[in-house]
Amino acid sequence: MGIELIRGNILNVFTGDIYPAEIEIEDGIIRAVRRIRGEYDHIILPGFIDAHVHIESSMLTPSSFASAAVPHGTVAAVSDPHEIANVMGVSGIDFMISDSSEAPMRFYFTAPSCVPATPFETAGAEISAGEIMELLGRDSIVALGEMMNFPGVIAGDEEVTAKIEAAKAMRKPIDGHAPLLSGDDLCTYIAAGISTDHECVTATEAIEKRELGMKIMAREGSSAKNLRDLLPAGCDFLVSDDIHPGDLLRGHLDLALRRAVEYGADPVEAVQMVTINPASHYRLDTGAIAPGMHADLAVVDNLRDFTVRRVYIGGELVAADGRCTYRMKKSAPISVNRIKVKEFSEEDLEVESDADEVTVRVIDVMDGQIITEESRAGLAVEDGFVAPDPSADILKVSVIDRYGKGNIANGFVRGFGLGEGALASTVAHDSHNIIVVGTDSEKMKGAVDLLRESGGGLAALSDDRCMVLELPVAGLMTDREASEVAEELEEIHDFAYELGSRLGAPFMTMSFLSLLVIPELKIGDRGLFSVDRFEFVDVIVD
Incomplete structure (x- = not known):
């Protein structure tokens, strides 16, 4: 692939500084970053990371999702595949991983912790603690997915505890899901090792959880839009969680950044919420313009509108002016389903x-x-x-x-x-x-x-x-x-x-x-x- 140089004003997400720089890229990896002199009308940011999304909720397969998200500066996503896992179990997760490899966007996955979500409904599969341990051993699985069974955590349920301990043994973070949980029950939940929450709807709720050490994900999806309410409490990540295809085409994390700044967020801190913050939490080799990181970049006009001009993944230009520049591979026709409804009147x-x-x-x-x-x-x-x-x-x-x-x-x-x-x-x-x-x-x-x-x-x-x-x-x-x-x-x-x-x-x-x-x-x-x-x-x- 050779050595490539990209120049422009860069945003250093470690220091918050913006300055002209030259980025040296070799084989898709940033080898050096050097300050230079010059005037540029654009800012180079690390590519954006959606730290919590259910790709299935877009109604698109991962490869189709990528073609819509990449032009908006999204280079990576941490996806919880518990939707398809509830239908098809581990084979559904395998499909998501396989399909995601057809696009240049980096897909990381979490091991679904609650399949089924509760014992009170009929699901298509059950994922045991043993299967969780196997999934967590895969490089593409970066965390234990959102632990929705917070009553089970609080009660010390044996199977729930085994899944949490598996994540700890593999030294991978545990995502949370604790709507309206408070007080001693919240303390018990956090003490189990759960580190994030994306279900806050009020600043008061977010403040209590942040004070106890949780990292707060502010959602700007198609159904839940909590950013405006949570921003005064302070947020760690901007995420979509669930987003429909029409909304995705209109904007992804670039739109969330624009709204965050409109609502009063510091632009640099907002960028950190979709770059270095999730990268550090999930230990990803992207999210910063620094030596050794993947050369995943989003070139924007300014830190107010966040209009994305160009997107690079692994040093390759993958989108320009709102359109993908890569041709997506297509595998064999997809036949993955499970619908069996008994006759009823x-x-x-x-x-x-x-x-x-x-x-x-x-x-x-x-x-x-x-x-x-x-x-x-x-x-x-x-x-x-x-x-x-x-x-x-x-x-x-x-x-x-x-x-x-x-x-x-x-x-x-x-x-x-x-x-x-x-x-x-x-x-x-x-x-x-x-x-x-x-x-x-x-x-x-x-x-x-x-x-x-x-x-x-x-x-x-x-x-x-x-x-x-x-x-x-x-x-x-x-x-x-x-x-x-x-x-x-x-x-x-x-x-x-x-x-x-x-x-x-x-x-x-x-x-x-x-x-x-x-x-x-x-x-x-x-x-x-x-x-x-x-x-x-x-x-x-x-």
Whole structure:
């Protein structure tokens, strides 16, 4: 490859200084950095690192994700593949690692710590402590993935403890997931060895966790946007966590940096949050312009707009002026899936009662947040079935097991605003059973049937129209171009808005209704679940 020289104003993430320099690169590695004289109209930054992302949530395979993220200056990502792991186990992780090798972007992975996320739902696989130890032995696995089972950590659960000890033995960090955890329970959680948290939603929460030594990840994704609220508390990383393809095309960490500066962050400190901070934490050979590091660089116009002009990975120009300059390799056609739904009827999606009217628990969603609240509502009973009340924005929600067990759970949700029809998805964190929200059981079953026939994805259905965004890779992803997927996603979102949805990202919001580790009220394939009480609760209140 030979020796290459790149000159410009560089940002030294160790000192915070900006000065003209010459970067000498040999075989993709920075060999020397020398101060020089000269005037330049650009700043060379270390390439950006997304320290916490679930690639599956972009609906793109890693190689397709890279083609959308790299032009925004992203050169690396620490990805937790627990979405596909919950569907397919270690073979799903192997797929992610294999597919990621087809793109120049550096993908690092974490070993999913909670597969399944809880024992209260049906998942497609289980990853044991022994398998965690094997995964952590791989060079591409840089940490133990987010420990969502914080009750298990606090209680000293044997299997949970074994996974944590495996990470300690391999000297790899342990990512956290502890929404609203506080006080002595938080201390116990941190004492177990958990070092990060990406679930803070208030500055008060972030401050308490930082005071106890945790590193705080501020999310700017498609559903959760916590940066503005957390910045006053101080943050260590800027991450996306979950991001849709349309949002990814509009901006990734470059957009997060721009927003951070708009919200009052020091520009240099903001850059450190997506470069040296994650690189140091996960021990990556990127994230700084320094000898011995990979020559992964993002050339920007200034530290206000962060418009990315050029991107280098391993010294190779991989993007310029918003477009990739590399040609992605394509392997054989992808055939990775697992959807097996037992036959069911419309009546299986009903909540039964022999009363004339009942009081039910309702899941209240909040736009832009993955947490929910619990409320109560009085609903009429018609022909033995509890009827939703779309006029009051109280709809039906069901989760249908997709792994052949036959479980179905039903409940009620408020916040979607549908006046007719149904929305359904095989993307339903974390076990990814089929979730459907609608005004009546007929439309809901019709939307689910569309997914069964297509092999997975997102579906919307009304009286006279239907639409499916197909996700053939585990019912979570596709290897198509991000622009194609983004266009289809926009179309199906528009369809949802025509049905009355008032949410910014209705399918992503719906996907988190089944995440049984995020407060307050959720629903899995085995029933309605109170996260605060960590137990199932009845839909109908006595």
